[in-house]
Amino acid sequence: MLKQQRVEYIQQKLQTLYPTQPIPLDHKDPYTLLVAVLLSAQCTDERVNQVTPALFELADNPFDMAEQTVEAIKAIIRPCGLSPQKSKAIKILSGMLVERYDGEVPQDMDALEELPGVGHKTASVVMSQAFGVPAFPVDTHIHRLAQRWGLTNGKNVTQTEKDLKRLFPIESWNALHLQIIYYGREYCSARGCDGTVCEICTTCYPNRKHPKKVKKP
Template identity: 60%
Template sequence: MTALASKELAPRDRKARAAKIMAQLEELFPAPAIPLDHGDAFQLLVAVILSAQCTDARVNMVTPALFARAPDATTMAKMTPAQIMPYIKTCGLAPGKAKALASMARDLVDKHGGKVPADFEALEDLAGVGHKTASVVMVQAFGVPAFPVDTHIHRLAQRWGLSNGKSVEQTERDLKAVFPEDKWSMLHLQIIYFGRKYCPALRHVPGECPICSWAMSKAQAAREAKR
C-alpha cells in the first residue's frame, strides 16, 4: 500500500493521528530497552554526551573501559581531556567530547558534590549538556516525565504530520501536546527503534513503512521521492 493510496485512512486531527501511531508503536515495540549501557545517572549522562553523532552500539563499546577507569564524577574530574581521549577516540567528535566530559565532571564536583542533579535547569547548566541530553537523563535516570527529541525523532514527526516545527524544540512541544504524558518516555524509545528499523533518513520508501504508508502527506511523499 502506498502513501497516496492510503491517504484517506490518515486522521486529519493530530491527536487522532497520534493515537493511531502510538497503537502501532506499542504493537511493534512493546518493551523497548534503554539503548545506552550504564550503571547510574552519572554513567548515563556520560553515555548520552558520547552518543552525539555516534551510534549507541559504538558508545556501548567504549564506555566499559572508560567507566572502569572513571566510574564516577569525582574520579573523572581529576582527568584531563588528553587522558579521557584514548577511551573515546573512536566516537565522533572525540576531542570536543573529551573536553566536555572533563568540564562536566568538574562542574558536578564543584556545584553538586559529584552527584547528578535531578533538575532540568541544573543539568543544562553543566558543561556539554543541552536540553535533549538533560531530558534523556531526567526521564531515564530519575523517571521525570520528558520527551527527548533529537534530529531523528524530529524527522519522523515531520513525516507523520505530527509537527511542522522548524526546530527540535518546537517538535518537542508539538509531540507533548498530542501524546499522553505517561507515555512520553516509552514513545521516545519506540520512535527511535522504529526509525532504525523502518524509517531511515535516506533511501526511505514511504509505501513500505508501516506508518509513513498511511500518515505521510502527498507533498511529503513527493519530497521523499526526490532524495
C-alpha cells in the same frame, strides 16, 4: 486520517511493536548515563557502547573522572568523534558535579543544562531515562519521523518537541521517544523510507504519491 486519529494509531502501533523500551546506551547509574549520552552526539549508540567500558574502567564516577587528564579521556573516546570537546566537557562537568552536587547528578533540567557539553536533548534524556521524569527528547530521527507523520511542521527540534508534548499524553512521553527511535531505525530510516514506504507512513497517508520533504533541524 485526521491528526488525532494519526496520533492514536501511531501510539497504539508503537506500543504493540515495542511494549518494552530498553535504554540503548549501556550504563549503571545517572552519571554513566550522562556521560554516555554526551558521547552519543553525532555518534551511534553502538559505537558509544563499544567505547564506554574502557572509559568507565578508567573512571566510572565524577570523583575519579575529575582527576583524569583530558588527554587520557580523549585517547579512549576518540572513536566517538569530537573527542577534544567531549573529553574536556566530561572532565569539567565531573568536577562541577563534585563541587556543586557532592558527586550526584542533579534531577533538574536547568542544572543539567548548565553542565558543559549538556544541551537540552541530553538533559531530557537523563531526566527521562535516569530519573523517570516525563520528558520528550527530540533528536534528528524523531524530528524526521514527526514530519513524515504530520505531527509537526518541522521548523526545528524545539518546535517538534512542543508539538509532540501537546499531542501525546504526558505519561507516554518517556516510552514514546524511545519507541519512535526504535521504529525509525527498523522501518522508517532516513534512507529506507521517504514517507511512502513504511507501514505507519502509508497508513497515515495512503494517498501520498511523492516523497515527503523534511526540514532539517
